[in-house]
Amino acid sequence: MPHLRRSALAGLLLAVVPAAALSACGFDYPTDRVNTIAAGVNDRSGDVDALGIRILATAQGEGRLIGSLANNLREDASLDEVSSADGVTADFEPVEVAGRGTVNLATDTVVPVSGDFTAGDVVPLDLTFSDGTTLSLDVPVVKPCFQYTQVPTDLPSASESPSEKGSGKSTEASTEGTEGEDAHAEEGEDAHTEESEDAHAEESEDAHAEEGGDATFNCADEAPAPEGAH
Structure with missing residues (x-):
């Protein structure tokens, strides 16, 4: 009889432990969470998502804003202003984002930025939209190498029509x-x-x-391999 009681107790414990472990996981599974892999910064707190936002620098103090804008509303919205407390400015026409639509800032439009920055910096930027929402982002500055070579860097001059x-x-x-x-x-x-x-x-x-110029904008012969891919 003692032997049978021990077996029954062991079976009861095996049945209870998995149930308790599963109940502790809840419903917020990692596979249900948004995972946007990008070199830039993401912000989904507003009606318009800012995804993979970066500054592609063409020279010291000059560049363009790249990344994507995704409108979560049915109504149209627009990016009206890009500003910074560090003196970085952007002169551009409002970027229209259709309802439930997206805009690729690297191919669909040009948002030129200028100020005191260079490749490798992180610049605080405020993106203000037509609904009054402002997203405050710490935006990395990248140089036109590797995957960025396909992005046009010959920005139109505002003073030349x-x-x-x-x-x-x-x-x-x-x-x-x-x-x-x-x-x-x-x-x-x-x-x-x-x-x-x-x-x-x-x-x-x-x-x-080119050999003795600004080394900040020099590109390596080969793109860096992902960590662990050796």
């Missing part, structure tokens, strides 16, 4: 036309030799500048 660019080309073409054959004959073989020498010297200067 498309019509001005077109008129500049027309003036250049007119100037070349007035020079005509006289300028071509005047160049001759000596000018061709001088041009070759100048081009060679310019290439040497560019190579030297």
